[in-house]
Amino acid sequence: MSIVNISAYRFVSLDDLPMLRERIRGRCMALDLKGTILLAPEGINLFLAGSRERIDAFVGWLHEDPRFAAIVPKESLSGAVPFRRLRVRLKQEIITMRQPAIRPASGRAPSLDAATLRRWLAQGHDDAGRELVMLDTRNGYETALGAFADAVDYRLASFTGFPAAVAADRDRYDGKTVVSYCTGGIRCEKAALHMRDLGMSHVYQLEGGILNYLELTDGSYWRGDCFVFDERGAVDKRLRARPAAPGGEQAGVKECAGDGVEPGHPPRAQPACARPSSRPAPQGRAAAHATSAELDRSGA
Numbered sequence: 218m219s220i221v222n223i224s225a226y227r228f229v230s231l232d233d234l235p236m237l238r239e240r241i242r243g244r245c246m247a248l249d250l251k252g253t254i255l256l257a258p259e260g261i262n263l264f265l266a267g268s269r270e271r272i273d274a275f276v277g278w279l280h281e282d283p284r285f286a287a288i289v290p291k292e293s294l295s296g297a298v299p300f301r302r303l304r305v306r307l308k309q310e311i312i313t314m315r316q317p318a319i320r321p322a323s324g325r326a327p328s329l330d331a332a333t334l335r336r337w338l339a340q341g342h343d344d345a346g347r348e349l350v351m352l353d354t355r356n357g358y359e360t361a362l363g364a365f366a367d368a369v370d371y372r373l374a375s376f377t378g379f380p381a382a383v384a385a386d387r388d389r390y391d392g393k394t395v396v397s398y399c400t401g402g403i404r405c406e407k408a409a410l411h412m413r414d415l416g417m418s419h420v421y422q423l424e425g426g427i428l429n430y431l432e433l434t435d436g437s438y439w440r441g442d443c444f445v446f447d448e449r450g451a452v453d454k455r456l457r458a459r460p461a462a463p464g465g466e467q468a469g470v471k472e473c474a475g476d477g478v479e480p481g482h483p484p485r486a487q488p489a490c491a492r493p494s495s496r497p498a499p500q501g502r503a504a505a506h507a508t509s510a511e512l513d514r515s516g517a
């Protein structure tokens with residue numbers, strides 16, 4: 218496989234968005250990179266693909282800006298570029314939650330590294346003996362492809378529904394340790410901050426999300442595949458692209474960007490789970506429907 222796919226984000230205050238967009242677009246075009254980059258006052262979210270040499274050149278260039286020096290992209294490989302073009306978009310938020318009081322650039326919720334989560338899942342509780350609850354912050358069509366075993370899954374239509382869903386279910390988490398998770402870390406970062414604002418004291422975000430967990434562990438306690446926002450559609454627990462869906466394009470997925478995109482057309486609305494789901498992950502991927510049109514609606 219010769220194509221390197223990277224996803225990354227950083228919550229950092231940005232006030233030169235039009236100029237920054239043109240600089241980033243120009244650099245990507247010069248390197249013939251394809252994918253989607255979202256810029257907002259709260260930060261940057263990107264998903265790009267290209268050769269190793271060109272991806273490394275872009276990341277090195279990006280790190281020259283002190284605001285982005287700490288970005289560590291997550292990588293996976295593919296046999297072809299899973300994007301058709303380059304998009305650099307300005308948005309209100311890099312992940313749409315519509316909770317202006319949540320400002321990750323001002324301070325993060327505590328994070329949990331992959332190895333520690335793997336150990337806690339094996340022992341069934343955290344190091345203080347509290348029951349562990351995995352909380353999936355993704356959309357329903359994503360969770361249909363794969364999830365952590367027994368995770369709470371609200372079958373969200375979009376991330377904007379998360380605050381109301383978790384607030385209505387607040388009692389479930391009393392006295393327990395909650396680990397929020399998502400594909401690459403961006404949604405669970407905002408989710409953890411919101412839960413702490415609700416008064417939930419033992420809340421962590423999974424550092425680097427599902428992709429980081431699968432990269433750094435043996436994938437234990439993960440069931441099924443992980444939805445990704447490009448034409449691969451999904452990757453397995455070894456971060457290998459799954460076979461194409463029948464009919465060609467991967468489950469209708471078009472050019473979207475990492476966790477920052479809230480695809481708006483799942484096949485049908487699904488009710489929230491009343492309790493942690495223990496259902497096996499389905500083998501098919503017909504539930505995964507994401508279109509680039511949602512970039513314009515979600516603000517993500």
